[in-house]
Amino acid sequence: xxxxxxxxxxxxxxxxxxxRPDSGLSPRAELLAAAAELxxxxxxxxxxxxxxxxxxxxxxxxxxxxxxxxxxxxxDLLESTVTPSLTCARELLADDVTPAGDRLWxxxxxxxxxxxxxxxxxxxxxxxxxxxxxRFAGFHAVRAELKDAYRQLLAATAAGGALAKSxxxxxxxxxxxxxxxxxxxxxxDPERPVSAFAxxxxxxxxxxxxx
Amino acid sequence: xxxxxxxxxxxxxxxxxxxRPDSGLSPRAELLAAAAELxxxxxxxxxxxxxxxxxxxxxxxxxxxxxxxxxxxxxDLLESTVTPSLTCARELLADDVTPAGDRLWxxxxxxxxxxxxxxxxxxxxxxxxxxxxxRFAGFHAVRAELKDAYRQLLAATAAGGALAKSxxxxxxxxxxxxxxxxxxxxxxDPERPVSAFAxxxxxxxxxxxxx
DNA sequence: ATTATCTATAGATCTATAGATAATGC
DNA sequence: ATTATCTATAGATCTATAGATAATGC
Numbered sequence: 001x002x003x004x005x006x007x008x009x010x011x012x013x014x015x016x017x018x019x020r021p022d023s024g025l026s027p028r029a030e031l032l033a034a035a036a037e038l039x040x041x042x043x044x045x046x047x048x049x050x051x052x053x054x055x056x057x058x059x060x061x062x063x064x065x066x067x068x069x070x071x072x073x074x075x076d077l078l079e080s081t082v083t084p085s086l087t088c089a090r091e092l093l094a095d096d097v098t099p100a101g102d103r104l105w106x107x108x109x110x111x112x113x114x115x116x117x118x119x120x121x122x123x124x125x126x127x128x129x130x131x132x133x134x135r136f137a138g139f140h141a142v143r144a145e146l147k148d149a150y151r152q153l154l155a156a157t158a159a160g161g162a163l164a165k166s167x168x169x170x171x172x173x174x175x176x177x178x179x180x181x182x183x184x185x186x187x188x189d190p191e192r193p194v195s196a197f198a199x200x201x202x203x204x205x206x207x208x209x210x211x
Numbered sequence: 212x213x214x215x216x217x218x219x220x221x222x223x224x225x226x227x228x229x230x231r232p233d234s235g236l237s238p239r240a241e242l243l244a245a246a247a248e249l250x251x252x253x254x255x256x257x258x259x260x261x262x263x264x265x266x267x268x269x270x271x272x273x274x275x276x277x278x279x280x281x282x283x284x285x286x287d288l289l290e291s292t293v294t295p296s297l298t299c300a301r302e303l304l305a306d307d308v309t310p311a312g313d314r315l316w317x318x319x320x321x322x323x324x325x326x327x328x329x330x331x332x333x334x335x336x337x338x339x340x341x342x343x344x345x346r347f348a349g350f351h352a353v354r355a356e357l358k359d360a361y362r363q364l365l366a367a368t369a370a371g372g373a374l375a376k377s378x379x380x381x382x383x384x385x386x387x388x389x390x391x392x393x394x395x396x397x398x399x400d401p402e403r404p405v406s407a408f409a410x411x412x413x414x415x416x417x418x419x420x421x422x
Numbered sequence: 423a424t425t426a427t428c429t430a431t432a433g434a435t436c437t438a439t440a441g442a443t444a445a446t447g448c
Numbered sequence: 449a450t451t452a453t454c455t456a457t458a459g460a461t462c463t464a465t466a467g468a469t470a471a472t473g474c
Contacts, residue, residue, distance in 0.1 A: 012471065014469060017427080060464095178419075269453075270455080438459095443453080
């Protein structure tokens with residue numbers, strides 16, 4: 001227990017005006033969850049600090065006790081969305097027994113699962129126009145590393161090894177584009193079962209790769 | 212000349228406060244161009260009516276002489292972006308001499324050219340979260356028709372004809388996802404020459420289709 | 423005493439309307 | 449007279465801070 005407030009015991013500080021059953025999350029996590037829902041559905045700029053705070057169960061001003069504003073929430077969410085994919089990519093790059101094609105397939109499948117899984121369409125955050133801002137350089141760096149892992153795995157396959165450098169770049173872009181494109185597919189039909197879709201996308205990715 | 216004000220002749224009405232060389236566009240077209248640039252770079256919600264109007268060369272209030280507000284501008288832009296693709300799709304569906312695979316390839320290529328061509332990344336409008344609103348049902352209808360054209364062309368190929376209905380839907384989604392995904396690829400590298408990229412994407416699309 | 427929350431609000435927007443003005447057209 | 453624009457602004461936000469309050473902890 002402690003900082004997370006996991007147990008229902010009375011907490012220090014003035015009680016919230018809007019009493020609700022304990023979510024089990026820390027206030028910051030409640031804010032992040034609320035921001036995730038609102039940013040993905042309504043967009044970042046259209047979401048007010050009031051909307052985030054009240055969905056999280058507190059008043060607008062109380063939010064500032066935990067975060068400096070909306071930007072910080074988006075930055076946090078973005079990084080937390082790519083990080084698991086990158087972890088997976090690093091493990092697959094380190095694996096030197098499984099054939100490269102199989103590892104690439106697995107990276108694609110996992111990435112699609114992560115982009116489309118979860119309660120909210122977190123992958124949808126990638127699509128927000130605000131994300132291009134300098135402020136989110138951290139996210140872009142992590143994402144670039146992920147894309148490079150795709151490139152390396154592709155280059156390690158027989159088909160990829162035969163490509164000229166510029167051809168390899170183009171294939172990588174198409175491959176990465178297909179994977180990120182699933183965010184759009186998922187958005188237009190969120191009910192589709194994710195596992196089968198992730199496998200089908202990984203199959204398609206290898207066909208693009210020329211394997 | 213006339214409504215477009217194409218010639219530089221003096222026009223009726225109070226002169227604009229900010230004098231500029233004649234753009235050759237009608238005021239409404241100037242507003243649409245300004246909105247396209249701002250919506251695609253900063254996002255819809257983050258763009259103010261003032262920003263649109265001043266980029267178009269007029270004062271904020273003058274905009275209301277031509278449009279009812281931002282929504283109308285976005286609705287117009289969205290429809291004008293899909294319409295050319297749909298025109299192309301209809302022509303290809305009507306063509307009963309060219310093999311279906313070739314027509315599908317051509318649809319993919321043209322669509323990518325249209326999504327990535329043009330001055331601003333107009334395809335980027337598809338990514339705006341606001342676009343899902345009921346207000347833009349017209350756009351969604353046109354886009355659904357376009358997707359259906361992909362499905363029909365795919366079904367008409369030898370590979371597509373062999374697929375069960377649910378398999379065909381899945382392939383169509385992946386195909387359409389790849390094409391719309393190029394918006395993301397284009398956004399992350401807008402300098403890439405479009406023609407070669409469009410052909411490479413069309414090749415990749417046929418590989419996904421299983422042709 | 424410490425803490426988490428609250429209420430209240432100043433200052434900065436942003437939208438959309440009202441009414442004035444500076445051109446051309448007749 | 450008609451038109452396209454302008455200036456001015458009311459009303460509605462929205463953000464971020466200041467200061468009050470209601471809990472627990474010691």
